[in-house]
Amino acid sequence: MSLPASDLTKQPDQRTTMDLGAVLPCTAEVRDDHLFIGGVDMVELAREQGTALYVFDEADLVGRMEAYRDAFRSRYENSDVIYASKAFLNKEVVRLAEREGLCLDVSGGGELACAQSVGFPAERVFVHGNNKTPQELEEAISAGVGRIIVDSRIELARVSEIAGRLGVTQDIYMRITPGVEADTHEYIRTGCEDSKFGFTMLEDFAYKCVTDVLAAPNVRLAGLHCHIGSQIFALHSFREAAQVMVEFMARIRDGYGYLIEELDLGGGLGIAYTADHEPSSIDDFAEVTCAAVRDFCGEHDLPLPRLLVEPGRSLVANAGVTLYTVGILKTLPGIRKYVAVDGGMSDNIRTALYHAEYEPVIANKAGQPRTEIVTLCGKHCESGDAVVIDMPLQHPDLGDIVCVFGTGAYNMTMASNYNGQPRPAVVFVRDGQARVVTRRETYNDLYARDI
Numbered sequence: 001m002s003l004p005a006s007d008l009t010k011q012p013d014q015r016t017t018m019d020l021g022a023v024l025p026c027t028a029e030v031r032d033d034h035l036f037i038g039g040v041d042m043v044e045l046a047r048e049q050g051t052a053l054y055v056f057d058e059a060d061l062v063g064r065m066e067a068y069r070d071a072f073r074s075r076y077e078n079s080d081v082i083y084a085s086k087a088f089l090n091k092e093v094v095r096l097a098e099r100e101g102l103c104l105d106v107s108g109g110g111e112l113a114c115a116q117s118v119g120f121p122a123e124r125v126f127v128h129g130n131n132k133t134p135q136e137l138e139e140a141i142s143a144g145v146g147r148i149i150v151d152s153r154i155e156l157a158r159v160s161e162i163a164g165r166l167g168v169t170q171d172i173y174m175r176i177t178p179g180v181e182a183d184t185h186e187y188i189r190t191g192c193e194d195s196k197f198g199f200t201m202l203e204d205f206a207y208k209c210v211t212d213v214l215a216a217p218n219v220r221l222a223g224l225h226c227h228i229g230s231q232i233f234a235l236h237s238f239r240e241a242a243q244v245m246v247e248f249m250a251r252i253r254d255g256y257g258y259l260i261e262e263l264d265l266g267g268g269l270g271i272a273y274t275a276d277h278e279p280s281s282i283d284d285f286a287e288v289t290c291a292a293v294r295d296f297c298g299e300h301d302l303p304l305p306r307l308l309v310e311p312g313r314s315l316v317a318n319a320g321v322t323l324y325t326v327g328i329l330k331t332l333p334g335i336r337k338y339v340a341v342d343g344g345m346s347d348n349i350r351t352a353l354y355h356a357e358y359e360p361v362i363a364n365k366a367g368q369p370r371t372e373i374v375t376l377c378g379k380h381c382e383s384g385d386a387v388v389i390d391m392p393l394q395h396p397d398l399g400d401i402v403c404v405f406g407t408g409a410y411n412m413t414m415a416s417n418y419n420g421q422p423r424p425a426v427v428f429v430r431d432g433q434a435r436v437v438t439r440r441e442t443y444n445d446l447y448a449r450d451i
């Protein structure tokens, strides 16, 4: 796969770093032409720790956790925020989520193991996945997780059998596919009808399955779940999903005489990847979802359920940046200018996968206007290996430190070792201090599993 053809008429925007607005982590500043985050000089940090390097602004990350929790609690007392750990996961982010009173969404045994390794309370863990293995289900149930989000009838039978064998009653949610077409990339849309996730509403299948769920021994139907997709800007999609779900709750009450106590509306709030993106705020998202649940429950005369949301990207994406060193420069006349960095699709697959957009700056020229249009390509043996396609950048020189913003979600967790590339370290910065929370992989790590 090659890159999309360059738009040669595109003009550099002349913006400097501090013009990038919502893309920046909250403590970003420029001092003497250098980019600082959390009071730490990104150029010095890159020299000390090497590149490629994931850096997180801890104040930004914790601030968003607090903002989410407070935005929901202040509007809807019986609510909880579940951090979707697939967006970015290591032990330290789990400790932060614990401390901030969040719950945790894990998508399988590996994510659960990380939560357990730091003693995250099992009852605050929500287990997802469309094909959790029997082993993963057993690990989760014996760990005492709070809720298992059941994705199919086959899985219902498995959960019921395993819980019975372990002598427990497991609280479960049914994941419903609400048929809402969220306005986002087709690959990250999950609530539409053609989806591998959840119980479909087509031919009233989900409703009919409630019979099986209520009859299954050793499980208790605690709630319903939906997740309509990711990177969603249009808040009305969340209102539509809430409407479908509350109507479904009303049907279950009327048809089965069963009151659903909890409603999990998933994650999906979009964020600013470029300075031109205008995402909704956490407060607006909370306002729309809380009001929707209240309104539709009122219409159906239903008591308000416990309300849960599962943000991933909107908690961590803008807190994270990636630092690289410029290694090679190549100008192809009439085609594009390549700036090759010491990472690429191994630390950020999103550009190759979705043609995702990112804003880059040169950290050692951060106060200068971005006067060129460049493609930041990676070091991998793949033509489609790019981090940034046709975006403005300050004039690049060999050895410059490039900072790509908005890489905190689905970069580290989707990283690979393609071409034997060790995965980058993760550093948290705060109040002028940098601490490594995940060390860089070594060559030894790469082959440690081989005989």
Ligand SMILES: Cc1ncc(COP(=O)(O)O)c(C=O)c1O
Pocket (backbone or CB within 6 Å): 084, 087, 105, 128, 227, 229, 230, 231, 266, 267, 268, 269, 310, 311, 312, 313, 314, 409
């Ligand atoms: C079930 C579920 N919950 C929550 C999320 C988090 O979504 P986002 O990162 O868009 O907030 C995802 C990922 O899309 C998901 O699949």
Ligand SMILES: N[C@@H](CCCC[NH3+])C(=O)O
Pocket (backbone or CB within 6 Å): 086, 188, 230, 231, 350, 409, 410
């Ligand atoms: N990994 C995707 C989103 C999928 C979210 C998980 N359901 C991304 O980078 O945008």
